[in-house]
Amino acid sequence: MGTVAKALSLLNLFSLTRPEIGLSEIARLSGMNKATVYRMLSELQTQGLVEQTGPERAYRLGAGVLRLATLRESSVPLLDVAKPILTDLSIQTGETAHMSVISGTQLHLAAYAYSPAYATKVTMENAEDMPFHATASGLAILAYCDSDVIEEALAEPLKSYTTNTVTNRADILNLLEPIRATGLSESLGRYEAEVYSHAMAVFGPDRRPTGALAVAAPASRMTPETTAKIRAHLTDAVRSLTERTGGLLPDKHPLLQPA
Amino acid sequence: MGTVAKALSLLNLFSLTRPEIGLSEIARLSGMNKATVYRMLSELQTQGLVEQTGPERAYRLGAGVLRLATLRESSVPLLDVAKPILTDLSIQTGETAHMSVISGTQLHLAAYAYSPAYATKVTMENAEDMPFHATASGLAILAYCDSDVIEEALAEPLKSYTTNTVTNRADILNLLEPIRATGLSESLGRYEAEVYSHAMAVFGPDRRPTGALAVAAPASRMTPETTAKIRAHLTDAVRSLTERTGGLLPDKHPLLQPA
DNA sequence: TGAAGTCGGTTCATTATTCAAACCGTTGGT
């Protein structure tokens, strides 16, 4: 990993639960030398990607990221396009719909929509990390990735989130087979207990996955009828989003067979 | 400028009018070696800040910037807070209201609101570059910056945008005096011909400027009454935004004297 | 009061990375 990538990886230390971090703690969390971290943060600061708060001098994400995101949405309006699709999907299914997007080698939640149908629902946080091996969305994407990308995503150690999380590399590879056959990834409680998820990959213009759409519901509400309904609407949503973002399905994708 | 800052400066080459750029052109635009640019872009790509389009392999801003912006807005909801204030300001004044934000050493448009009052209005583009020396917002900010920041912003050569643009360093420094006295920066046609702008700086928790609020109107509509109205509402908007973002006015700021 | 930990930030010899220029293989126009 080069210097630039190391410096940018510091940005991944910030999260909803840890929006501001001091110099020494960033050094500790990243495992890098404090002097190195200081120089990197100073350079990030000159470009507006981080800024320092008042007297404590802690670092946080800077206003520059807002400009970059605005620019990106202006030329590639992913969120603009996805949000109404997610809203429709959540209404049609009565459950929480969400979209995750690959950025670099990680998968993160990009947008979501809740349904008002039930008081109990699966809740989410924007920008949340979505581990490839433990989420329906992650596996839906891996099923259409090159083997080297798969190997990187399944590098040890794989964290276990619930008693149902599959952490064995070979077992996970076996899970990908049925996903390739149907395009659909299903998971029960592998990331959050008692959550049943349906997910499908979304593809870019190069026919490679860029993210995933998913519907997450309490396992108790899953019946054959509701899963069938979710599958149908999720399929439509993926078709719509892929088309409207200029994406193309890969060869041999199940949705290409109209029968 | 270190390697990290150089790599990040590549991101500034992307704009609304130039959302995708090829490797050779990035090298040309940045003045760096092609091999250097290639390595930097590859590292930016691993972190999701840029991505490559289909077969042409051109580069554009990546999905990673969306996540960073979401995270930043979650912890420091600048745009969320500013947008309703801008909407109110545009309705109250009948003209275009906008907010610019410092990111690194540059000033960019972060948000704006149009008024429906007139068919002719000043239009804006998000993420647009706002040169410090030629905009009312830029000067409103410079008036409260340290002298070294001012010198950097006024480093030659200063581009001339209209016949009214002031490009002489000493003349610009003189413009800052009345701004410090009133907190208000006014400009007629120095960036866009026939546009009259009122601007005031907004401050962060460290009592230093973080950006500016402004009202831009066709010069033909400016009368003593309308400018007085704009000043009053702009002042209120700055007070409100500064307070709601946890900012503090610097010592000696005119808004601190209630008389 | 003062010794021991922090903290953010700085220094400097050692070392690894980056640089510039030339070179591939491919593509597209003439």
Next chain:
DNA sequence: ACCAACGGTTTGAATAATGAACCGACTTCA
């Protein structure tokens, strides 16, 4: 068939990154 431009890759020579120790300012606690 040619030529130019493209994205990408290699190469010694030059430059920048690195990390341990250090600094002064603060807190903590005895």
